[in-house]
Amino acid sequence: DAKTTQPPSMDCAEGRAANLPCNHSTISGNEYVYWYRQIHSQGPQYIIHGLKNNETNEMASLIITEDRKSSTLILPHATLRDTAVYYCIVRPSTTGNQFYFGTGTSLTVIP
Amino acid sequence: GAGVSQSPSNKVTEKGKDVELRCDPISGHTALYWYRQRLGQGLEFLIYFQGNSAPDKSGLPSDRFSAERTGESVSTLTIQRTQQEDSAVYLCASSPGTPQYFGPGTRLTVL
Numbered sequence A: 001d002a003k004t005t006q007p008p009s010m011d012c013a014e015g016r017a018a019n020l021p022c023n024h025s026t027i028s029g030n031e032y033v034y035w036y037r038q039i040h041s042q043g044p045q046y047i048i049h050g051l052k053n054n055e056t057n058e059m060a061s062l063i064i065t066e067d068r069k070s071s072t073l074i075l076p077h078a079t080l081r082d083t084a085v086y087y088c089i090v091r092p093s094t095t096g097n098q099f100y101f102g103t104g105t106s107l108t109v110i111p
Numbered sequence B: 001g002a003g004v005s006q007s008p009s010n011k012v013t014e015k016g017k018d019v020e021l022r023c024d025p026i027s028g029h030t031a032l033y034w035y036r037q038r039l040g041q042g043l044e045f046l047i048y049f050q051g052n053s054a055p056d057k058s059g060l061p062s063d064r065f066s067a068e069r070t071g072e073s074v075s076t077l078t079i080q081r082t083q084q085e086d087s088a089v090y091l092c093a094s095s096p097g098t099p100q101y102f103g104p105g106t107r108l109t110v111l
Helices: none
Strands: A009-013 A018-023 A031-038 A045-050 A061-064 A070-075 A084-092 A105-110 B005-007 B010-013 B019-024 B031-037 B043-050 B065-069 B075-079 B088-095 B106-110
Touching: A009 A018, A018 A031, A018 A084, A018 A105, A031 A061, A045 A061, A045 A070, A070 A084, B005 B088, B010 B019, B019 B088, B019 B106, B031 B075, B043 B065, B043 B075, B075 B088
Parallel strands: A009 A105, B010 B106
Antiparallel strands: A018 A070, A031 A045, A031 A084, A061 A070, A084 A105, B005 B019, B019 B075, B031 B043, B031 B088, B065 B075, B088 B106
């Protein structure tokens, strides 16, 4: 799995968009970008994943650069409940093996 | 529908005792994973089951750790002769292929 780099922490004002960056400069052509988050004392929660096109679902948007070396997770209107550690992971979208979770970005949404 | 469930939610044991942790995956999910998360750290892969294939045990830290899964249903993680360094949250995830869906975890404390 390609290594990812994320800032250790970020703050965001409630109601504003939270933009969480991730660098994955060694990503391979068959590797997807996944985002999970972990709210304190809970198991990780799947958010979104994509290969090269931008993706959007009810939780977030994922913007992947054309060269696929970096991506940004966007929470369009952050709420206090979005305070969590956000993990960016790259791996082939096939069954098998594990997800390599790094230390992620600790997002704090400020009232 | 029901998500991944784990039991017990908390387990306190004495050093040297054996413990058994249980995971009930989402129905129909062929893949099941166990992870360990020490306080303030990322997830550490332990073992992976896929259908009737031989499990990937490459993440088990020692022969004190073992896991079983019956078909595509319940899995148990057993830790024999527990040590204080085994204290952690043990997370189970199941998947139909991709992505993984995590349970709430079992917090194990070894005194």
